[in-house]
Amino acid sequence: MAQPFLEISGLHKDFGGLTATNEVSFSMGRDEIVGLIGPNGAGKTTLVRLISGILRPDRGKIRFKGKNITGKKTWDIVNMGIACTFQNMRPFRRLPIIANVMVSCLSPRAMKRGEWVKKVEAKAMDALEFAGISDMALEKASTLSQGDLKRLEVARAVATEPELLLLDEPFGGLSPAETDLMAKSIARLHKGGRFGRLHSEGPAMIIIEHKLAQLMKIVDRIIVLDFGTIIADGTPEKIVANPEVIEAYLGEGGV
Amino acid sequence: MGLLGVYFRRTVGILRTEVLVLPSRVAVLVFIVALMALPIFTQDYYFLRVLILTSIFAIFAASWDLLSGFTGQMNFGHALFFGVAAYVTALLNLKLGLPPYFSIPLGAVGGVLTGLVVGIPCLRLKGSYLALTTLAFPIILTGIVFAIPEVTGGELGLAGLSRLTGSRVMDYYLTSGLMLILGFTMWKITDSKTGIILHAIREDELAVRTAGVNTTRYKLLAFCMSGFFAGVAGGLYAHFMRLAGPSGLEVGLSFQVIIWAVFGGMVTIYGPIAGVFILYPLMEILRVVLDQFPSLPEIRMFIFAALVLLTLLFMPEGLIPWVRDKIETECPRCKVRNVFSRHRCRICDAALD
Numbered sequence: 249m250a251q252p253f254l255e256i257s258g259l260h261k262d263f264g265g266l267t268a269t270n271e272v273s274f275s276m277g278r279d280e281i282v283g284l285i286g287p288n289g290a291g292k293t294t295l296v297r298l299i300s301g302i303l304r305p306d307r308g309k310i311r312f313k314g315k316n317i318t319g320k321k322t323w324d325i326v327n328m329g330i331a332c333t334f335q336n337m338r339p340f341r342r343l344p345i346i347a348n349v350m351v352s353c354l355s356p357r358a359m360k361r362g363e364w365v366k367k368v369e370a371k372a373m374d375a376l377e378f379a380g381i382s383d384m385a386l387e388k389a390s391t392l393s394q395g396d397l398k399r400l401e402v403a404r405a406v407a408t409e410p411e412l413l414l415l416d417e418p419f420g421g422l423s424p425a426e427t428d429l430m431a432k433s434i435a436r437l438h439k440g441g442r443f444g445r446l447h448s449e450g451p452a453m454i455i456i457e458h459k460l461a462q463l464m465k466i467v468d469r470i471i472v473l474d475f476g477t478i479i480a481d482g483t484p485e486k487i488v489a490n491p492e493v494i495e496a497y498l499g500e501g502g503v
Numbered sequence: 504m505g506l507l508g509v510y511f512r513r514t515v516g517i518l519r520t521e522v523l524v525l526p527s528r529v530a531v532l533v534f535i536v537a538l539m540a541l542p543i544f545t546q547d548y549y550f551l552r553v554l555i556l557t558s559i560f561a562i563f564a565a566s567w568d569l570l571s572g573f574t575g576q577m578n579f580g581h582a583l584f585f586g587v588a589a590y591v592t593a594l595l596n597l598k599l600g601l602p603p604y605f606s607i608p609l610g611a612v613g614g615v616l617t618g619l620v621v622g623i624p625c626l627r628l629k630g631s632y633l634a635l636t637t638l639a640f641p642i643i644l645t646g647i648v649f650a651i652p653e654v655t656g657g658e659l660g661l662a663g664l665s666r667l668t669g670s671r672v673m674d675y676y677l678t679s680g681l682m683l684i685l686g687f688t689m690w691k692i693t694d695s696k697t698g699i700i701l702h703a704i705r706e707d708e709l710a711v712r713t714a715g716v717n718t719t720r721y722k723l724l725a726f727c728m729s730g731f732f733a734g735v736a737g738g739l740y741a742h743f744m745r746l747a748g749p750s751g752l753e754v755g756l757s758f759q760v761i762i763w764a765v766f767g768g769m770v771t772i773y774g775p776i777a778g779v780f781i782l783y784p785l786m787e788i789l790r791v792v793l794d795q796f797p798s799l800p801e802i803r804m805f806i807f808a809a810l811v812l813l814t815l816l817f818m819p820e821g822l823i824p825w826v827r828d829k830i831e832t833e834c835p836r837c838k839v840r841n842v843f844s845r846h847r848c849r850i851c852d853a854a855l856d
Contacts, residue, residue, distance in 0.1 A: 300713060326715030334713075340706035343699070344838075351703045354696055355715025368696065386838045408715045 251314035253278040253452060254299075254412060259308035261294055268294040270476035271308070276469075278411075281438055281453045283463045283484070286473035287497050292456045293335055295473065296414045299454075300332040301325040312412070327357040331410035333401040335417045335456070339389035346385040348400060349375050352407035361409050372407060379403035379433065395426040402430075406437065413437075413451040419459045427462055435466050460498075464488075472497060524849055526830045526842055531773070538679050542672045551675045557783045558682040559739045564763040564775035565689050566732035571761075572769040573693050574725040575705025577630065579638040581760050583621065584730045586641060586752035588614040588737030593661040593747035594654075603667055607738035614734020615727045622726030626719055629708075641752040648749050660748025667742045678739055682776070685732055690772040692728065701725055766811050768821025777823045782807070 252275040259272045269291040276282050284292050297303040299310055301322040310318045317325055340348050349372040352358060358371065376382040379399040384392070392400060398418060405413055418434065419427045440450040457463040464470075464484040472480040472487060474496040480487055487493055494500065522528045542551070567581045592610030595601045601609070621640055625633055648655040655661065667674045692698055700721050703711045711718050741747040750756070760775075767778025789803050818825035831840045832855050834848035841849055848855055 302709065302713070321717075322709075322712040323715050323717045326713060331715075332713055334710070338707045338710040340703045340710065342706060343702055347699050347702070350696070350699055351711060351716060352714040354700060357715050404710075404714060 251311070252276070253280075253313060255309075255311040256299070257309050257311075259295070259298055259310065260306050261291075261298060261303060262306055267476050269298065269305075269473075272473075272476070272478055273308075274471060274478065274481060276452065276454070278452055279449070280469060281434075281455065281467045283467035283470040284454055284456045284473065285458070285460065285463070285470060285487075285497060290473040291476040292473055293416055294476075296332060296416055296454065296456060299325075300330055300414055302332075323355070326408055326410075327355060329357070329409075329411035329451075330414065331405035331408045331412075331451075332414035333405045333416055333418065335420065337394075337397040337401050339392070339397055339400055341388070341390040343389060344386050345381065345389055345392070345400060346372050346376065348389050349403050349407050352404045355408050358408050375403040375407035378406060378437070380429065394421040395423065398422060398426075398430065399433075402433070410451045413453045415453060415455045415457075417456055417458065419457055419462055427459060431462050431466055438466075460488075524842070525840060527827055527840075535683060538683070539676075542675060546672060548671055551671050553784055553787045555671075555675055555678045555743060556740075557780055558678040559736050559743065560760075560763070560783055561682050561776040561779040562685050562739075563733055563736035564760050564767070564779045565686050565772050566729045566736065567760045568764050568769055568772055568775045569689050569693065569732065570725050570729035572764065572771075572775075573698065573705060574701045574722065576625065576722060576725060577634040577637075578729075578757075579634045579761070580621075580641045580754075580757050581637075581729075581733060582752050582754070582756040583637075583641040583644060584614045584617055584733035585737035585740070585756065586644065586747075586749075587617045588734030589741035589747035589751045590648075590655060590661070591734075592738035592741045593664055596664045596742070597661055603665065603738075603742045607735060607742065610738035610741070611731050611734035614730035614732075614737065616730075617734075618726035618728075618730025619723060621730075622723045625726075626722060638754070638757070641754065641757060645749050645752045648752070656748070658749060660746055660750070662746045662748075664742050664745045664747070666745065667739070674743060678743070681735065681739070685735060686772060686776050689732060693772055697721070697724070762811055766814055766822060768823040768825070771821075771823060774821050774823040778821070781822070782811075785810075 255275040257273045259269055261268045272295060284295065286292055294303065298305050301317070301320055301324070304319050308318070309316060312328060312330060315328070317328065340351070346369065350368055353368045353371045353375070373382055373385060376385055379402050381396050381399050381403065384396065389397075389400065398421070402415070402418060405415075415434070418430055422430060434453070434455070438450040438453060455463060455467060467484060469482065470480075470484050470487045471478055472493050479496060480490045480493045482490075488498065522532055541554070563581075563585055566584070567578065570576050570581075571578045588610040591613035592606045595606040595609055596603070621637065625636055628636055649657055668677055693701070700711065700716055704718055704721060708718055737751060740751065763778040763782055764775035766782060767776065768774025786803065786807060789806060793799060793803055814822055830843050832843055832845075833840055834851060834853055834855060836853040837848060837851040839848060839850045841855060846855055847853065
């Protein structure tokens with residue numbers, strides 16, 4: 249039997265007395281985009297941080313492409329092909345935007361790939377162009393608006409050329425127009441569009457998001473977390489009809 | 504003749520298009536030329552001694568900036584690297600009879616190893632915790648130095664090292680030349696790809712990790728590089744003073760270097776160098792001047808403190824960045840720096856006001 253692309257089994261993390269993720273198990277395929285939703289404090293961000301190695305789980309296993317990555321260093325995980333963005337953006341504020349992305353391009357993984365662009369600067373510009381902020385490449389990151397900071401986050405993650413991209417609220421704080429643009433970029437990235445010159449195929453994704461209407465347009469599958477436990481897992485249509493999800497998260501109004 | 508002419512014309516060309524267009528670059532050029540030409544005008548023993556020590560401390564201050572300014576690893580015990588390298592140099596010179604051009608590089612290697620020893624336990628620490636831990640290391644070492652006087656010379660230190668070079672003027676050229684070369688090297692490091700990662704680690708270490716960069720390696724690299732440059736300074740100091748003693752490990756020296764660097768302007772490399780070149784000779788001048796008035800109380804440190812405080816009050820970024828902002832403007836479009844008097848950018852012709 250073929251190995252699942254990402255397999256999570258019994259992942260458990262406590263913060264003091266608080267259980268952030270409670271024996272979470274699921275797996276996903278190479279070409280999937282998975283939406284991760286749930287009320288605030290449900291453990292979505294914790295789950296993503298566990299996968300990307302920022303936090304270490306108390307119990308449970310994470311397997312990526314058949315390899316156990318549980319408890320590995322963040323940079324090793326990134327270099328294996330899992331990139332993540334932060335919900336509250338963490339740019340290098342006093343550095344120019346291009347330098348922000350160059351840090352990702354200087355990672356061993358990015359240096360090994362894309363032989364045809366030798367120059368780190370050119371690679372960084374490519375990522376910025378994908379994110380649509382290449383015209384501001386020389387500005388300091390501290391001058392960016394919220395929306396552009398989100399784009400910078402995505403550009404930084406994409407520049408490591410991931411096979412699995414973990415996006416933590418990519419639409420958070422964006423205007424409707426910006427949200428549309430971001431959603432389009434994400435869909436394009438998954439297909440291996442503009443940035444696909446570097447990728448053989450676009451990355452699989454896990455997207456945490458509260459803007460469900462937008463999210464449902466790009467994902468094939470949604471996982472719902474509540475109090476650290478998966479309460480539903482299925483296609484977007486099934487999820488919005490699920491009574492448990494409606495009670496815990498969506499409310500009677502629906503999407 | 505033809506070849507020489509080509510080189511001459513090329514040099515003049517670079518001067519005209521790259522150096523003379525910016526006041527800061529002109530200032531650096533004037534500084535280098537003045538430093539190199541100085542012994543032609545005066546060979547005063549005491550005067551050269553002050554400038555030699557200034558050069559040595561300039562290397563030391565710049566090395567602190569490399570670690571604490573650029574990488575953000577706030578080091579309150581930077582004298583450790585200086586002192587260890589001074590002792591290593593002194594021991595190699597006195598016990599093994601190695602000449603300065605071997606003992607100083609090996610002393611700097613001692614600085615690198617010290618950087619590793621300090622860096623590894625400090626990897627997990629940040630901010631004030633890191634600062635306090637680094638503060639402890641030289642104090643611990645001072646205790647060890649006093650505990651084994653047969654090796655370290657105890658309170659008196661190790662004296663009688665061989666001279667740096669044969670003459671004072673040669674000493675001067677060696678130290679100021681090394682200061683220029685090492686300062687330029689450090690500046691180049693901070694401008695390189697490694698430098699970008701060091702910058703980024705200061706801004707947000709976690710974000711650098713999620714960019715796939717091994718931050719542990721780069722932080723240790725910063726500690727080692729800083730240890731190396733501070734070590735060269737320590738070795739030069741030992742050979743020049745012909746003494747390596749516990750004074751090289753003092754808390755006062757660690758704080759002195761921070762004051763110099765912050766006064767000149769952190770995260771610039773040239774700032775701390777300029778800071779030392781202003782403050783250190785100034786203190787010597789004050790000493791000479793105040794000695795004329797023996798009735799005055801000891802107000803040298805007071806003047807020093809007031810000067811530093813006032814500077815930082817009005818120029819929080821430090822003296823040199825403040826001056827630089829006054830005499831140069833950054834082009835809003837291409838980010839190239841221009842003389843303040845220009846109205847259009849010299850590269851992209853965008854309006855500057």
